[in-house]
Amino acid sequence: MAARAKVLSIVLAGGEGKRLMPLTMDRAKPAVPFGGTYRLIDYVLSNLVNAGMRQIAVLTQYKSHSLDRHISLTWRMSTLLGNYVTPVPAQQRLGPRWYQGSADAIFQSMNLINDERPDYVVVFGADNIYRMDVEQMLDAHIAGGLGCTVAAIRVPRSQASDFGVIDAGADAKIDQFLEKPADPPGLPDDPESSFASMGNYIFSTQALIDALTTDAASETSRHDMGGDIIPAFVAGGDAQVYDFSSNEVAGSTDRDRAYWRDVGTIDAYHEAHMDLVSVDPVFNLYNMDWPISTYPVQMPGAKFTLRGLALDSVVSPGCIISGGSIESSVLSPNVRVLESSKVDRSVLLSSVRIGKKAVVRNAILDKNVVVADGAKIGVDRQADLDRGFTISDGGITVVGKGVKVEKS
Ligand code: ADQ
Known part of the structure; x- marks a missing residue:
């Protein structure tokens, strides 16, 4: 039997997440809670670990305290067999400066690659929701024999300007890569769809080292993986695409196989939660053949009293719904909803308190928000703006951490 290839995984977790404000006010984007008990980073780490990747470095930068703590508490592994x-954190090895871009983050962490001497380097983003068996992508990378493989998924052309857009031939070799083009090209067999990069890459180690070293010396580069490194591989004829729809994860169906969401904006974050609570969700959190793991919550089961009820919702441990009603919503641990209150199409993060006769609709309430008796959120747009809440383009009201919302 051939020896298994040696792989180092690098997760890019240093983005600022400005478009998720105020949820990223005090935490890095990959530490933002998602799906009740999880953080965004749990999805990529579950995919890597389930696929047998056991040497994983998570590059953090801004506001990384909550992220570092979560990773250390949840994902620490036995160091036997060199697992980790x-x-x-940003080391500032090359001078007193933050990372300039995602490529600079890896360049400044080159010592990890030099120490580990892997055959291949897996570089994945930290803030997308999906399941992927990374080993299948690695096999495709090895079989293709090129320096770089980029995972991609079909998205509606109207949304493709947010992504790197790929034009590849039948042999999977990438002919053109356009990072966030204003007018994304459609696919020959489907003009209203584009092939979008998922921001997940696998490199042959020497090819990556060479590309990063050339990029670091460039004065015009923004030192960005999608903006500079991948286009350089494509220009050199050394990049191939990996079609995510060919990835078969244990226990998944054809539908959730095709599920990938970039939850970088408030609207996308809210929509992805609505996907979770749909009756027959495309993305199935309950697929225990490919578990998404997180820090286990040490709290009692959710309790419903005084005719409190929840329909089409995810309610985490420690919650008490005492006479209130919840519909199409996701509740993180330790939330309270009292008598005659209504919570609809909303995401409540941990320890939110909702008093009596309150209404919360189309809203995201960050940790420790307290909603007074009779207060309304997401009902009157002007009243929400007047109270300083953020309202997304799609009309979702976001209330920042710890805010006390009075009856207006
Ligand atoms: P974006 O998501 O816009 O596009 P970016 O903001 O660089 O790219 O984020 C990618 C990942 O890198 C995220 O996990 C982020 O946290 C992290 N990151 C960003 N800057 C970093 C830094 N300085 N240090 C460490 N980590 C950093 C990318 C690709 C597109 C692709 C989309 C898919 O550039 O081509 O389509 O991802 O979401």
């Missing part, structure tokens, strides 16, 4: 999942 470790947060690597």
Whole structure:
């Protein structure tokens, strides 16, 4: 039997997440809670670990305290056999400066690659919701024999300007890569769809080292993986695409196989939660053949009293719904909803308190928000703006951490 290839995984977790404000006010984007008990980073780490990747460095930067703590508490592994999942804060090894871009983050962490001497380097983003068997992508990378493989998924052309858009031939070799083009090209067999990069890459180690070293010396580069490194591989004829729809994850159906969401904006974050609570969700959190793991919550089961009820919702441990009603919503641990209150199409993060006769609709309430008796959120747009809440383009009201919302 051939020896298994040696792989180092690098998770890019240093983005600021400005478009998720105020949820990213005090935490890095990959530490933003998602799906009740999880954080965004749990999805990529579950995919890597389930696929057998056991040397994983998570490059962190801004506001990384909550992220570092989560990774250390949840993902720490036995160091037997050289296994680890470790947060690597920005080291400023090359001078007193933050990372300039995602490529600079890896360049400044080159010592990890030099120490580990892997055959291949897996570089994945930290803030997308999906399941992927990374080993299948690695096999495709090895079989293709090129320096770089980019995972991609079909998205509606109208949304493709947010992504790197790929034009590849039948042999999977990438002919053109356009990072966030204003007018994304459609696919020959489907003009209203484009092939979008998922921001997940696999590199042959020497090819990556060469590309990063050339990029670091460039004065015009923004030192960005999608903006500079991938286009350089494509220009050199050394990049191939990996079609995510060919990835078969244990226990998944054809439908959830095709599920991938970039939850970088408030609207996308809210929509992805609505996907979770749909009656027959495309993305199935309950597929225990490919578990999404997180820090286990040490709290009693959710309790419903005084005719409190929840329909089409995810209610985490420690919650008490005492006479209130919840519909199409996701509740993180330790939330309270009291008598005659209504929560609809909303995401409540941990320890939110909702008093009596309150209404919360189309809203995201960050940790520790307290909603007074009779207060309304997401009902009157002007009243929400007047109270300083953020309202997304799609009309979702976001209330920041710890805010006390009075009856207006
Ligand atoms: P974006 O998501 O816009 O596009 P970026 O903001 O660089 O790219 O984020 C990618 C990942 O890198 C995220 O996980 C982020 O947290 C992290 N990151 C960003 N800057 C970093 C830094 N300085 N240090 C460490 N980590 C950093 C990318 C690709 C597109 C692709 C989309 C898919 O550029 O081509 O389509 O991802 O979501």
